[in-house]
């Protein structure tokens with residue numbers, strides 16, 4: 113079996129796509145001369161210290177897939193061509209490589225394919241691999257790319273399984289990130305496999321009107337902690353939502369899909385959630401700019417109809433549920449910020465209302481209103497030591513709380529204690545424990561107005 117110049121594609125389409133259980137890499141499937149099938153690591157600019165352990169790719173939470181054209185590890189669009197076969201003829205063997213008709217492309221290669229630019233596409237492939245000096249391989253790449261371009265089918269499918277490293281989305285970028293996500297949801301030429309068309313349109317309309325929330329580090333920590341304890345069967349209801357449509361960004365990613373944002377929309381009494389991971393880490397500047405223009409900042413990972421789903425403790429839905437319940441129980445403050453000048457001008461030009469980004473933090477935190485970052489610890493708190501690696505949330509539990517007409521309804525309230533400093537450190541006299549058990553009922557007119565809770569010294 114010879115090394116193929118570009119990754120031979122799967123034989124049977126997505127259901128039988130195989131990945132290595134050890135490294136998560138999508139495996140190439142070869143038809144061997146005896147009629148069998150072999151799954152091998154793709155050849156390319158990396159070595160493997162293990163034998164492939166083939167499992168169906170959809171059993172893994174993250175798969176590592178390369179661009180089929182240039183081997184870039186962050187493909188974003190899957191494009192279709194006519195079926196491509198290559199036959200390798202050796203001295204006494206003949207191996208058939210079925211490349212299939214589906215190709216994973218990074219943003220740069222996707223643009224070159226769409227522009228029909230064969231020469232730079234081949235150059236990218238050869239520049240990034242060790243085949244550049246192999247004239248036979250180079251000719252094979254050329255022939256295969258030429259076939260793909262000549263038989264290209266319209267449209268593309270967004271690849272949502274690529275294991276993008278996390279990259280933070282600044283609060284000030286959220287209006288642009290939201291607009292790009294709306295554009296992606298409305299782009300008919302791009303298939304989003306997690307949506308049926310009507311759902312997709314409803315989600316786009318809701319996201320277009322969404323209020324934008326940027327959750328700071330500390331509240332993200334608390335929400336993640338609270339999400340792991342979320343009582344079984346907890347589901348979001350309309351009463352838990354600060355607004356019918358929202359997009360919320362956490363300061364850190366969560367779970368195996370590195371989800372760092374979620375949006376919710378309410379249509380016809382149904383709450384639908386989309387979770388997202390952040391796109392674009394480790395791309396060179398030009399490719400990053402193309403990604404921002406064509407796709408945006410947010411990669412939709414899953415869509416969930418709340419009525420058909422129960423949050424599992426610790427998962428992304430539990431995280432969103434916990435975060436929104438913390439906001440609903442008014443232990444957070446929400447600071448509205450103005451968009452920056454450039455975004456504001458762009459909105460005025462298109463006669464759209466200015467989007468505010470709402471920075472969400474724990475009540476009583478003196479966060480910087482622009483960055484949403486917690487205020488620095490005063491130097492006197494740690495005179496001679498660098499900042500300790502703190503474990504902030506040392507206790508907390510969910511409790512049923514009555515609300516609504518004659519307090520006939522129940523919802524979960526999180527009761528927690530707050531300590532700054534490592535577990536082993538003595539508790540400083542100034543440590544504050546916030547008691548949240550005696551909050552008056554939320555006034556209906558001002559659902560998210562910040563109000564300080566009494567603090568007691570611990």
Ligand SMILES: [Zn+2]
Nearest residue numbers: 132134135164
């Ligand atoms: Zn492997």
Ligand SMILES: [Zn+2]
Nearest residue numbers: 179182218221
């Ligand atoms: Zn590529």
